[in-house]
Amino acid sequence: MRYLTAGESHGPQLTAIIEGLPAQLEVTSEQINKELKRRQGGHGRGRRMQIEKDTVAITAGVRHGKSLGSPVCLVVNNDDWKHWTGIMGIDPLGEDIDPEDIKRQITRPRPGHADLVGGMKYGHRDLRNVLERSSARETTVRVAVGAVAKQLLSELGISIVAHVTKIGGIEADLSLATTKTVEEIREIVEADPVYCLDSEASAKMVEAIDQAKKAGDTIGGVVEVIVEGMPAGVGSYVHYDRKLDAKLAMAMMSINAFKGVEVGIGFEMANLFGSQVHDQISWNEEEGYTRDTNRLGGLEGGMSTGMPIVVRGVMKPIPTLYKPLQSVDIETKEPFKASIERSDSCAVPAASVVAEAVIAWEVAAAVLETFNADKMDTLKAEIERHRAYTKGF
Numbered sequence: 001m002r003y004l005t006a007g008e009s010h011g012p013q014l015t016a017i018i019e020g021l022p023a024q025l026e027v028t029s030e031q032i033n034k035e036l037k038r039r040q041g042g043h044g045r046g047r048r049m050q051i052e053k054d055t056v057a058i059t060a061g062v063r064h065g066k067s068l069g070s071p072v073c074l075v076v077n078n079d080d081w082k083h084w085t086g087i088m089g090i091d092p093l094g095e096d097i098d099p100e101d102i103k104r105q106i107t108r109p110r111p112g113h114a115d116l117v118g119g120m121k122y123g124h125r126d127l128r129n130v131l132e133r134s135s136a137r138e139t140t141v142r143v144a145v146g147a148v149a150k151q152l153l154s155e156l157g158i159s160i161v162a163h164v165t166k167i168g169g170i171e172a173d174l175s176l177a178t179t180k181t182v183e184e185i186r187e188i189v190e191a192d193p194v195y196c197l198d199s200e201a202s203a204k205m206v207e208a209i210d211q212a213k214k215a216g217d218t219i220g221g222v223v224e225v226i227v228e229g230m231p232a233g234v235g236s237y238v239h240y241d242r243k244l245d246a247k248l249a250m251a252m253m254s255i256n257a258f259k260g261v262e263v264g265i266g267f268e269m270a271n272l273f274g275s276q277v278h279d280q281i282s283w284n285e286e287e288g289y290t291r292d293t294n295r296l297g298g299l300e301g302g303m304s305t306g307m308p309i310v311v312r313g314v315m316k317p318i319p320t321l322y323k324p325l326q327s328v329d330i331e332t333k334e335p336f337k338a339s340i341e342r343s344d345s346c347a348v349p350a351a352s353v354v355a356e357a358v359i360a361w362e363v364a365a366a367v368l369e370t371f372n373a374d375k376m377d378t379l380k381a382e383i384e385r386h387r388a389y390t391k392g393f
């Protein structure tokens with residue numbers, strides 16, 4: 001299973017095409033729109049999110065709410081597009097483009113964004129040609145794709161949730177997640193302004209975001225994704241590009257502004273003995289093989305163990321700042337300090353929804369690689385058989 005996306009941040013629309021989705025999967029715009037709405041939220045978002053009302057149109061591959069086995073096409077319109085037709089120079093409405101708009105080029109790259117190197121790489125002296133596609137606006141359709149993957153996983157008894165564990169140095173109590181099911185976590189997170197489980201930490205995070213915004217600055221944080229109900233043996237140790245942990249790390253790092261990934265207790269492993277890290281193995285009639293602890297986050301040898309998968313990613317602070325950083329105008333080569341119109345001051349909560357989506361996709365794709373099937377009933381039966389087999393192994 002694979003997908004591609006297309007679309008510019010201020011263009012008319014964003015599109016994704018999914019190929020390889022099994023037939024007979026329930027796919028509805030309601031499921032997808034719920035996730036799109038969550039991605040637009042979270043304390044710290046900028047004014048663009050008041051303009052957009054992200055909803056999906058399913059334009060191919062689904063009839064009467066069920067996938068056909070053919071490519072699925074998802075489209076999300078950019079409501080802001082109507083303010084940008086001239087500047088973007090794409091004019092499907094057939095209206096005249098103001099020549100003044102064509103002259104309005106961006107020549108001042110932002111430190112920490114893709115502007116300067118993207119311009120050099122593709123030969124764009126108008127840096128808008130870079131920022132339009134490097135913008136995290138693209139994560140809208142990745143969340144739509146992830147919502148389809150989540151529906152597939154849910155029919156297989158696999159559930160997934162993300163929550164925010166850190167913002168601007170304020171850390172949530174991580175043990176809160178270990179005593180709750182994915183469904184319980186989701187309920188709490190959906191009602192929280194920064195999608196955090198720990199209400200005390202959440203209030204401080206909101207305050208930290210407000211302070212950063214007031215100071216014209218931005219802050220980053222950490223998100224955690226948990227996948228429950230995985231059958232053992234998804235992924236493989238036999239080749240580098242079949243390792244599930246490697247695929248999850250790639251997916252997490254592919255999110256705009258994400259700079260590091262941890263699995264299980266992650267970097268903390270550097271401080272501990274082996275006997276304090278590895279999870280002891282037990283067996284019982286009801287569950288089959290289990291681990292007494294889950295410090296390795298449900299992954300051994302590039303394969304799922306059957307324990308919950310736990311993966312975290314760190315997001316750097318947003319690069320567009322109201323408090324200007326020094327940069328150089330590529331036309332005059334003169335230094336300048338930028339002043340900026342609008343941006344998010346913290347998008348960690350929104351990014352947690354993106355993280356959930358991209359991990360869901362990667363897990364679903366790996367499940368389909370292990371239990372290849374053209375239609376849902378065959379896939380479900382294959383997984384049930386495998387679960388019974390691994391239990392008694």
Ligand SMILES: Cc1cc2nc3c(=O)[nH]c(=O)nc-3n(C[C@H](O)[C@H](O)[C@H](O)COP(=O)(O)O)c2cc1C
Pocket residue numbers: 046112113114134135136139255256257258316318319320342343344345347350351354
């Ligand atoms: C949900 C989300 C929203 C974002 N919003 C902004 C924003 O408003 N302004 C900005 O400069 N960067 C924003 N970013 C981060 C940039 O897209 C990112 O830093 C840029 O693409 C450069 O990529 P890199 O940071 O991975 O090197 C956002 C990222 C995410 C995930």
Ligand SMILES: C=C(O[C@@H]1CC(C(=O)O)=C[C@@H](OP(=O)(O)O)[C@H]1O)C(=O)O
Pocket residue numbers: 009046047048049052134135136137140256342343344
């Ligand atoms: C549009 C979204 O996020 C955008 C991501 C983004 C960036 O540089 O990544 C810059 C901002 O775009 P604009 O300049 O149009 O306000 C954000 O609003 C979104 O998440 O839907």
